[in-house]
Each structure stands twice: as structure tokens, then as C-alpha cells.
Amino acid sequence: MAGNSHPVAIPEATVARLPLYLRSLQDVANESIATISSVRLADMAGVNAAKVRKDLSYFGSYGTRGVGYDVKYLLVQIRNVLGLTHDWPCVIVGLGNLGQALAKYGGFSERGFVIAGLVDADPDKAGTKVNGIVVSPLxxxxxxxxxxxxxxxxxxxxxxxAQDVADRMVEAGISSILNFAPTVLSCPPGVSIRKVDLASELQILSFYQERRTPAKEQATG
Amino acid sequence: MAGNSHPVAIPEATVARLPLYLRSLQDVANESIATISSVRLADMAGVNAAKVRKDLSYFGSYGTRGVGYDVKYLLVQIRNVLGLTHDWPCVIVGLGNLGQALAKYGGFSERGFVIAGLVDADPDKAGTKVNGIVVSPLxxxxxxxxxxxxxxxxxxxxxxxAQDVADRMVEAGISSILNFAPTVLSCPPGVSIRKVDLASELQILSFYQERRTPAKEQATG
Incomplete structure (x- = not known):
């Protein structure tokens, strides 16, 4: 038993790809397809097949040569690994345009992330409702x-x-934070932070766009 | 001249970190600080110092030993490299909750990404305005x-x-796409795609959260 208490660590990059596999497998399952090859799954998820096989091997899924992976079984496995066998209550703090949109976004609760609370520091917002949920003060x-x-x-x-809110979250016992504020948060070890910076994504696109606009000179030329 | 027409390729991971450096440098510049060490910049951006030095060396920024980098000069360089010396007109297609929030999100235009057009396939939405911009039909x-x-x-x-919209965008001449739809897009070579899947980010958090909830058994045990 002691030997099993530390299961094989799954690399961060693999974890980040599991939601892609999950989504692809759900699409395939909806079409009542029973098995899937690593090549097909890789194609759907937008990665290469060797990576798919390696990623799935971390939790003991190897498929069957010439047949592929059992779709339903793999779905159950990935849901288990991702902790999606039960709902996760979430709280959104900050109800500007983005926060309100997130509160209304159907894609969260559909996938088991139920918005249980909404919080805003603005006293005028406290007591109002967004998508049927009362906004609480900070x-x-x-x-x-x-x-x-x-x-x-x-x-x-x-x-x-954002940092003050993160501190309050950690103090309240939250150990997983999804940060949309354009700033780097500092949190104690053991707290997981994922960040989504919308404008950064556009800046990355503009890097590549700048290089393909024919009229422009390269800045580094 | 011919030798300069292909500048050193900047790795994708470096490009993805440049917006973090940019944001940190802007914060530092706002405090009228003239120079910054790689250690401080790394700390602000949430990466390690060796990576900062390597990343900045790709476009010829090496800093001065014992002094660090000139903040203003580095800001200009990174803005140049990222193509942020001029505005980028953008179009948002799909004006549900998320699209409307993006249309209203101040963080885009602030950083030079001006929403020039809004599009929705729903004929009832065409002609209405979001944030002062008229919604056009697909x-x-x-x-x-x-x-x-x-x-x-x-x-x-x-x-x-999403795929139909992406096809129409590419046909119209767009070569950079930021995709919020939870699906993998297939586009011709030469088109850059960045994706933001909000629910996937939560699924990645639930992976780590599941592993720290003491009452749960490890699925792989």
C-alpha cells in the first residue's frame, strides 16, 4: 500500500492536454463510436499521435494494437484523473464585464464547475443578482x-x-485560482494558479502577424 | 542586406513570455525606475532569471553587468518585436455572453487591439449595437x-x-485567429491560431485540486 501512495507523477504539459482529449472523446462518444486510434485522437486534439500515446500511458491506458482505445473506458479514466466525477463549486470575484460574462457562461456548469458564489468589492453591486446568483460583498x-x-x-x-483578492481566497481555504487579471499573483506553495490574459494572446498573434505583413520592415533587420 | 532578411527566429515559448515582460516593464516605467535586473524582471513576470536573459538575447538585448536593462529601451524593443507600434483592428464573431463581454472589455483597445467590427449569425442581432459598435450579419x-x-x-x-467562421475569416484574408470556442480549428498553413478554452483551465485546476483533497482516494492508486 505504501508503495502506491505516490502514483506516477503526470507531467504538467500532459495534464494541460487531457481536457483536449476529453473533449475529443466526448465528440466521438456522441457519434456512438466505440474505439479510436491514437492517430485519430491526435488529429482531433491537434497534437501528434506519439504524444497522445505517451500522455495516456501515464495513467495506464495503452490501447489495443490495430484496434485503438476503448472510447467509453478512456473517457471514464480521463474524467477520474481530472477529478471530474463530481461537481466543483466555484466563486467568481470581480463582476465587471468579464466577470459577469463568466458568471453567465454556460460552458462552466455544463462541465461540472458550478458557480456557487459571486463577489464584488463595490457596495452598489452587493445584493444584485447576476444570472440568478446574488452578489456578495468582499x-x-x-x-x-x-x-x-x-x-x-x-x-x-x-x-x-487581484493580489488582495488572491490573499483573501487563500486565507479562506481556496487552493486553486483561475486568474484573468493581467498581473502575476504571488501565492503560498501548494496553491495552483492558472492564468488567462486575453490581451497577451492578442499580442502573441500580433507578433506573428507583424512578420507576415509584406509592407513592414523587420525591426531586427 | 540579404543576410539580414531572415532575422534569428524567436522560439514560440519566448514569444509567449514577451507580453509578461512587457507588462512588468510598463509597471516599472510607471514608477519612473530607469533600470531593471533580470532577477527583478523574472520575479515580476513569474519566470526564472536565466530564461529572461536568454529570451531577451534573441533580439539583442543583453543588459549591462551590475546595472541591468534600460527599462525604456527594452520597452521600445519588446513593443517593436511584438508589432505593437501601431493599432491592430480586430473583428469579434459570435456575440453571446462571452463575445459581448469581449466587445466591452477595455483591456483590448488599451493595448492597441481596436474592435473594428462585430459579427453575429443571428439576424435578430444584426443592426443592434454592443459598446457602440453595430453588429453586422455573417x-x-x-x-x-x-x-x-x-x-x-x-x-x-x-x-x-467555429470552423465555418474560421473558414470565412481565412477566406476574407484574416491570418491570425483567437479562438474561444471549445473546439480544435483546422486552418491552412500560415494562419496563426491561439486558443483560450475557459473550461479546460478549470479542468486543469481540478486535476491538482483532486490530488490535494485529503478525503479522496487516488484514482491511479
Missing amino acids: EELGKLVRKFEISIGVISTPAGA | EELGKLVRKFEISIGVISTPAGA
Whole structure:
């Protein structure tokens, strides 16, 4: 038993690809297809087949030569590994345009991430409802987290407020944070942070776009 | 001259970190600080110092030993490299909750990504305004792209509609796409695609969260 208490560590990059496989497998399952080759799965997920095989091998899925992977079984395995066998109550802090959109976004609850609480520091917003959920003041974050056993916090505040909100989340017992504020958060070890910076994504696109616009000179030329 | 026409290729991972450095340098510049060490910049951007030095060396920035990098000069360099010396007109296709939030999101235009057009396939939405911009029908995408010289397209449609929209964008001459729809797009070579899948980010967090919840058994045990 002791030897099993530390299962094989799954690399971060593999973890990040599991949602892609999950989505692809769900599409395939919806078409009542029973097995899938690593080549097909790789194609659907937009990665290469060797990577798919390696990624799935981390949790003991090897498929059957000439047949592929059993779609239903692999779905169950990936859902288990990702912890998607139960719902995850979430709280969104910061209800500007982005926060409100996230609160209304159907794609979260569909996939088991239920918005259990909404919080905003603006006293005028407290007591109003977004998508049927009452907005609580920032002071009640801890109470909400305990009441709904929230372990995932979403930060959609302006950059200047994000660290304070992250500190309050960690203090309240949240250990997984999805940060949309354009700033780097510092949190104690053991807290997982994922960040989504929308404008950065556009800046990365503009890098490549700049290089293909024929009229432009290369800045490094 | 011919030798300079192909500048040193900057690795994709480096390009993805440049927006982080840019943001950190902007914060430092706002405090009127003239120079910054790689250690400090690394700390602000949430990467390690050796990576910062390597990343910046790709476009010839080496800093000065014991002094660091000139903040203003490095800002100019990174803005140049990222193609941020001029505005980039963008179009958003798909004006559900997320698309509307993106249309209203101040962080895009602040950083030079000006929303020049909004498009939705729903005839009831055509002609309405979001954030002061008229929503055009899908059929007018090409016209909009030509009129405003749009090179960046944002897709915030449901998954099922995204590939058709991407095809129409590419046909209209767009070669950079930011995709929020939870699906893998297939586009011709030469088209850059960045994807943001909000629910996937939460699934990655739930992976780590599941592993730290003490009451749960490891699925792989």
C-alpha cells in the first residue's frame, strides 16, 4: 500500500492536454463510436499521435494494437484523473464585464464547475443578482467559501485588486485560482494558479502577424 | 542586406513570455525606475532569471553587468518585436455572453487591439449595437475585413459554428485567429491560431485540486 501512495507523477504539459482529449472523446462518444486510434485522437486534439500515446500511458491506458482505445473506458479514466466525477463549486470575484460574462457562461456548469458564489468589492453591486446568483460583498468571501465548500476561485478584478483578492481566497481555504487579471499573483506553495490574459494572446498573434505583413520592415533587420 | 532578411527566429515559448515582460516593464516605467535586473524582471513576470536573459538575447538585448536593462529601451524593443507600434483592428464573431463581454472589455483597445467590427449569425442581432459598435450579419464579414483592414479575428461562437467562421475569416484574408470556442480549428498553413478554452483551465485546476483533497482516494492508486 505504501508503495502506491505516490502514483506516477503526470507531467504538467500532459495534464494541460487531457481536457483536449476529453473533449475529443466526448465528440466521438456522441457519434456512438466505440474505439479510436491514437492517430485519430491526435488529429482531433491537434497534437501528434506519439504524444497522445505517451500522455495516456501515464495513467495506464495503452490501447489495443490495430484496434485503438476503448472510447467509453478512456473517457471514464480521463474524467477520474481530472477529478471530474463530481461537481466543483466555484466563486467568481470581480463582476465587471468579464466577470459577469463568466458568471453567465454556460460552458462552466455544463462541465461540472458550478458557480456557487459571486463577489464584488463595490457596495452598489452587493445584493444584485447576476444570472440568478446574488452578489456578495468582499467581506463575505470566507463565509461563502465555507458554506459551499468552494475550492476553486476565479479572479476577474482589475489588475490592482487581484493580489488582495488572491490573499483573501487563500486565507479562506481556496487552493486553486483561475486568474484573468493581467498581473502575476504571488501565492503560498501548494496553491495552483492558472492564468488567462486575453490581451497577451492578442499580442502573441500580433507578433506573428507583424512578420507576415509584406509592407513592414523587420525591426531586427 | 540579404543576410539580414531572415532575422534569428524567436522560439514560440519566448514569444509567449514577451507580453509578461512587457507588462512588468510598463509597471516599472510607471514608477519612473530607469533600470531593471533580470532577477527583478523574472520575479515580476513569474519566470526564472536565466530564461529572461536568454529570451531577451534573441533580439539583442543583453543588459549591462551590475546595472541591468534600460527599462525604456527594452520597452521600445519588446513593443517593436511584438508589432505593437501601431493599432491592430480586430473583428469579434459570435456575440453571446462571452463575445459581448469581449466587445466591452477595455483591456483590448488599451493595448492597441481596436474592435473594428462585430459579427453575429443571428439576424435578430444584426443592426443592434454592443459598446457602440453595430453588429453586422455573417455575410458581411468579408466586407468588414476589407473596409477596416482587419488582420485579427476573434471567434466566440458555440463550438459547432467555429470552423465555418474560421473558414470565412481565412477566406476574407484574416491570418491570425483567437479562438474561444471549445473546439480544435483546422486552418491552412500560415494562419496563426491561439486558443483560450475557459473550461479546460478549470479542468486543469481540478486535476491538482483532486490530488490535494485529503478525503479522496487516488484514482491511479
